[in-house]
Amino acid sequence: MRIGIIGAGQLGRMLALAGYPLGLRFTFLDPNPDACGAQVGECIVGAYDDPAKLRELADNVDVLSFEFENVPVETLTAITRRRPMYPPVTALAASQDRLTEKTLFRKLGIPTPDFHAVDSLEDLQAAVAELGAPGILKTRRLGYDGRGQYRIRTVSDVIPAWQQLGGVPLIYEAFVPFTREVSIIGARSSKGETAIYPLTENTHQNGVLHLSKAPYKNAKLQTQAEKYLKKLFRHFDYAGVLTIEFFVLRGQLIANEMAPRVHNSGHWTIEGAETSQFENHVRAICGLPLGSTAVRGHAAMLNFVGQIPEQAAALKQTGLHLHHYGKEARPGRKLGHATIVADTIQTRDRSVKKMLTLLTKARSR
């Protein structure tokens, strides 16, 4: 079976590496011929939204997927007439627009922060008056890793926020004074089977995921999160991996956003779970039985952003596994990650601490 993936970044690369042992073959579509996925599979070089290139991709494979969310929905819809595309384009469309996404969450009974659409300075003033400050003004589309956001601390931030972001459709969200951030990741196969991982606890730095730890054990929140994920599965008649990021506030989950794909906060599953999120995504879109999501002990994932720590020193750490994406180093760029798996939380956390020291050293080089 041949799988076509739109985008050949690190997510596409790890999907291919997980899918090869199942005998699958991978073709990417990416504008960069040396993209990190292209290093490990065939690549059609072209823009994500080039209809001719998308047709070429579709005609070369049995099933399509994407690892990159900012592809125009119309272009994708056109090629789903040629080959099945999972996750469904409807889920992609919902995730592309923060207003549509949060409106859907509300409709399905998934709690969200209070929000208000903003298309003018007057809208923003009304939103801040209604929801109060602090809050965050965000572009509805094309934001990721904290980009396209402005934090409004007091009413006096309204004008500068509007000056920076105004002109495109926006959303104002009330700030959630969360105690922690968690994510739920699960797969639903094209045959309807589901497999859900335990909650992961996430820490961000400058809006970019820094550290994930799993399992985050909390039976009540796990049940809540699984219920919300399954509502979305059903709503979209979903196939593939789906992620929801939540804030935890007073013991309740508040959905921040969803991602219709494998997720950075699930990278620990490569060594930390019986079956990785990447393998379960390809199993799901191929209609194969899903694999066990059981955790092997206690796992953590540390992102390498901008710098890669010294490899030899890192590899000396027991229970640590490196994942380099084959990218050139550049400030703010996700270059790789380390997974740490240990039998106890204490051993894992000691190992995380050691690795953080190596990361700090890399940054000061």
Add this chain to the structure above:
Amino acid sequence: MRIGIIGAGQLGRMLALAGYPLGLRFTFLDPNPDACGAQVGECIVGAYDDPAKLRELADNVDVLSFEFENVPVETLTAITRRRPMYPPVTALAASQDRLTEKTLFRKLGIPTPDFHAVDSLEDLQAAVAELGAPGILKTRRLGYDGRGQYRIRTVSDVIPAWQQLGGVPLIYEAFVPFTREVSIIGARSSKGETAIYPLTENTHQNGVLHLSKAPYKNAKLQTQAEKYLKKLFRHFDYAGVLTIEFFVLRGQLIANEMAPRVHNSGHWTIEGAETSQFENHVRAICGLPLGSTAVRGHAAMLNFVGQIPEQAAALKQTGLHLHHYGKEARPGRKLGHATIVADTIQTRDRSVKKMLTLLTKARSR
């Protein structure tokens, strides 16, 4: 760092899949443009012994290795002047000739079956007279998976054996009435560090590896096997993974052969050990620290020879991981394997039994 591998079979494929997460890149040399390694990395299409193609490979990479043993030593020696080649060509040369190999084992104090060089019918008659029957007449070179062998049960088999194999250099080996077969697999890095896996117990069918189980726990044999492996490491100033296959007879190890490469009986290490033999091979040849060889519970590996069992049924088994090599099915061909990892020997063996049933079903299709 770029690694060049001579041969793009399943071993090369699994080396690349293990090396990508370390940020390494792979180029193969193989006559078949759709070889299973070529599906996951760059491939220079050409004969293994084409000096121009070997030079092209060397000039494109930082370090060379091989996954295929029947490459003329002279051709390889020539390109080691351009790039470092690990494992050393001297180890490859010794492994290519059963007589040289067993003579070396004896010299290093590694026990072997009794053997006798055979270059004529008279030699064979003398060998059988001296060592007795049963015994096995083997070609000294180019034999693998039981090919190029003739079992001599009584003196009356001498003539037919000679008629079948005579004309090339041969070796007659006394039959060892072994109680089991085991292998030791270990890595030595180009910096001299070593990491050795626990013994694996192997079962063959028609001369081809069928089933491996690890760890085979026997402290005395483990110590013996590690001692022998280290003698070879030192002798060759070795770098990379090295395997020795042994017969166990009356509680002692008798070396059958060595393989200067990752080995089929070590495929269980992908999920069954903290670091796989493939990752340790690439770490070793790149001079990186070696990874832990600790076992995760109890592992088994089942080869798919000639047929692949029904994928969906196999994937439903907990603790089972599939490894398809992306090859077309053909009788006698190694097409893939399954690894089974479990917390107890009983659970593992139950799972092996289930998988054997699926294999039997595949064969009767």
